[in-house]
Amino acid sequence: MPVDGVSQTSEPDGAARPATARLSVVLPTFNERDNLPVLIDRLDTVLAGIAWEAIVVDDNSPDGTAEAARAIAARDPRVRVIRRVGRRGLSGACIEGMLASSADYVAVMDADLQHDETLLPKMLAALSNGAADLAVASRHVEGGDVGSGLSSVRASGSGLANRLARLLLGVTLSDPMSGFFMIRRSEVERLAPGLSSQGFKILLDIVATARGSLRIVELPFVFRERLHGQSKLDTLVALDFLGLLLSKFVGDVVSVRFLMFMMVGASGVIVHMAALFALIELEGMSFQLAQTAATFVAMTTNFWLNNRLTYRDRRLRGLAALRGLLTFYLVCGFGVIANVGVASLVYQEDAGRILIGLAGAAGAVMGAVWNYAASSVLTWRKA
Template sequence: MTSGGGAPNPVPAADAAELSVILPSFNEAENIPILIDLLKAALDGIAWEAIVVDDNSPDGTAEVARNIARIDPKVRVIRRIGRRGLSGACIEGMLASSAPYVAVMDADLQHDETMLPKMLAELKGGDTDLVVASRNVEGGTVGEGLSSIRAWGSNIANGLAQKLLNVTLKDPMSGFFMIRREKAEALAPKLSSQGFKILLDLVSSAGGALKIKELPFTFRERQHGESKLDTLVTFDYFGLLLAKYFGNVVSVRFLMFGLVGASGLFVHLAALRVFLLGGVEFNLAQTAASFVAMTTNFFLNNQLTYRDRRLRGLRALIGLFTFYAVCSVGVLANVGVANLIYADPAYWWFAGTAGAIMGAVWNYAASSALTWRKS
């Protein structure tokens, strides 16, 4: 409806959302209807909306959420095509909100939705900018939601964030928080759209400017679906830590590519040693080791560094050969430099390392532009 001047009539204040709950999702079709019902009960009396940001889930999560949205105006859906990653989904969801407060929580039912009114009250009742549901303050616990190994890894990750980035949060790895939208909007240009630790990114990017309150909560056990976290996320996390530690001088993607490349160096040296022990001539052994390392690097980068552009099926096979092609210049430099250095068999490791480093610089730029180019 518009006024006589053609401008849209303002929505009555009572109908405007005070709180937007951002729900990044991937393969959460079973959980979304349950979570929406839980939010209705927990947020009764509060003007709220849920923004489901789905990374084109093959299980039809977006369609399930859209069916709910057709009958419930409190639910909105953003379906992302060709983009992957929890952090990017959270950023898009927060920027799509016009509510003064935005909350981020997982769609897998592991976060306690009854915390939301308490978090909102903290933001509205004082000068707090960010409220974090913390497992590590007094009264909080991981409950049954994390295995002992994951809990141990989370504690190590927390410690690294606190020491390297001077983050004072007790639980910087939490994925459950609420923030004033204008604060999130101001920080958005500094945030990485890759990775899984959006809270750590927000806090470190703010440089101590956010007034933070942590509230205890218990991390619940997942009821449906499978966890999206895998061992490769460790690379992603270290990439974010390093990017923030060096003041965002280089991108998280480049640092993750470098971490994968570092792992490839060990693969390269191991393969080189095996070939040399097998009696293969050094030049041939160095070339073969280079292709072994390139193969492992391709699959690691495809799973992690370029997870938002991940190649599958035939495209992955074509991408592998493209990766070989664009890295061929690097291989030539690798073998050439290594051969110049390799004079004494006792220094095989130094020759191999020097050659591998020479090929690394070319690989990132070429593979970004050609192998995993944006479609």
């Protein structure tokens, strides 16, 4: 009987279980009910003669994707379903699916039909001959193309992200933003402790974490148009990507989530100053009143951004979001006290500018750490 959050395999009465899979195809899904049956049929065709399985990892889709996957699994024992409740995110889903596999090789691809499934046998051949540990479907090698699957804006953004990854992390892949790849499962087991469950760029995380230890081959593919549904990527993913880049750049000393929280906080400074000047210059408010109002404006926008991005896997909605906003105000209020308190301890009368700067920085760091730790527990606590 299916159990939420646990890998499940369904098979009809009397049906023989398939041979141990040589290849697991991990399909992270969110609202892909209409695309999933089409993709499974295509996998059945292109992987004929290969012992394969599909592991559908669904983030509790409201459109019934998990139910559709179970219906397929009832007819085809090669399909397994993991329904994740209370946790979200493409990278986390991919990691969970890959670690649920017992096959020698694991492929990750989108379930939206934009990835060319006919490339899977070529990937498997590239790995099974012993020449590589990771096969990547690239849109940027000869023969590959972004096609019509990406808008011009998203295509430009993807190109910029690729350049940043190569510049900051030394990643030599032509397409580190690709979400279509195959890897030896033994390498997944080795690298998994260093991977982040947040974000959308699991391939970049794998390559950056491996630090040059993987033998990689790139195969060209053309990115196709989505058949059903809408893309789950939005403009806020850019901040998520920058958080991953910075985390890997500093050697994973701090988490991706903390770095994103800090980036949101930095944006709050800009919002605060803009609101402050607008209220004084345009509304004629006194400085004290404008400063107070600007503080609440900045805290509100910080809450919204953190709820949308930093804690998107714990996103609050409805009344829960209102309660979360109130607790966030409370947390930030104590954060100000922590900031001033630590700065006062460091500051000394008649101190030079350097010590004044250090005092201010120490207070800011303490306030930021408090806000992050307290909001994780109080505002966006795990269900």
